[in-house]
Amino acid sequence: MRTIFVKRIAGAALITVGVTGLLLCAKVGPSPDKVIKVFFPNGTSVTAELAMTDTDRARGLMFREKVPADQGMLFVFEEEGRHSFWMKNTKVYLDMIWLDSGRRIIHIERMVPPCVADPCPSYGPQLAARFVLELKGGEAEVRGLSVGDRLEFVLPPGVSSR
Numbered sequence: 066m067r068t069i070f071v072k073r074i075a076g077a078a079l080i081t082v083g084v085t086g087l088l089l090c091a092k093v094g095p096s097p098d099k100v101i102k103v104f105f106p107n108g109t110s111v112t113a114e115l116a117m118t119d120t121d122r123a124r125g126l127m128f129r130e131k132v133p134a135d136q137g138m139l140f141v142f143e144e145e146g147r148h149s150f151w152m153k154n155t156k157v158y159l160d161m162i163w164l165d166s167g168r169r170i171i172h173i174e175r176m177v178p179p180c181v182a183d184p185c186p187s188y189g190p191q192l193a194a195r196f197v198l199e200l201k202g203g204e205a206e207v208r209g210l211s212v213g214d215r216l217e218f219v220l221p222p223g224v225s226s227r
Contacts, residue, residue, distance in 0.1 A: 103139060103198060104217040105208045113139040113198065117224065125199065127154040132201040140197040141224060148197060149189030152180040158202025162210065163194035170214045176202045 099117075104110045112135060116122045122140050126132060142148055145166055152159070156179055163172040172190030180186070198216070 099221075101139065101218050101220065103137065105210065106214050106216075107209050109208055111135050111137045111200065111204075113137045113218070115221070115224075116140045125150070125155070126157070126159065128156065130156060132157055132159065132199075134201050134204055134207070137198055137200040137204075139218065140199070141220065142195055142197075145193035145195045147189055147192075148194055149187040150197065150199075151185040151187050152177055153183075153185045155179050160200045160202055160205040161188055162198040162200070162205060162216075163190045163192075164196040164198065164216060165193065166195045168196065168216050168218070170210060170212050170216070173205050173210060173212065175205055 099115045101113055101115060102110050103113045114137075116125060116138055122142075125140070126138055140148070148163070150161055158179070159177050161174040161177055162170055165171050171192045171194055174188045177188055
């Protein structure tokens with residue numbers, strides 16, 4: 066009887082340690098300093114993950130099974146430029162919104178489909194952009210976004226907002 070009791074306690078402890086380890090190792094979400102609110106002219110907003118490093122920007126929203134309507138990703142570049150994007154390894158339709166340094170929309174690509182075969186097409190503006198906001202496909206229309214609209218957001222301390 067005592068042997069069964071000890072085995073049960075040991076088994077429960079092992080399960081608890083295993084579950085705790087998985088929770089600690091699992092990526093629950095981006096760290097709070099990598100998330101901001103982006104406000105639209107119609108008064109709505111999304112929570113956007115920040116992609117500020119080359120690695121973050123290269124990964125983007127790849128491999129995501131879904132992008133909720135109230136979330137997105139804001140790509141922050143050090144300088145304005147003609148930054149193009151592609152949909153390699155992206156599983157969902159996205160809206161891509163390019164913004165200049167003044168946070169004005171200069172270009173929108175709507176309902177960009179996942180890339181199903183190489184070579185993947187690239188999407189980008191004719192003008193220089195400093196930021197790109199990716200949203201769930203269709204959200205630019207839902208939120209009434211147009212070229213010339215200004216979006217509002219505050220970058221974390223230490224990130225140049227020029």
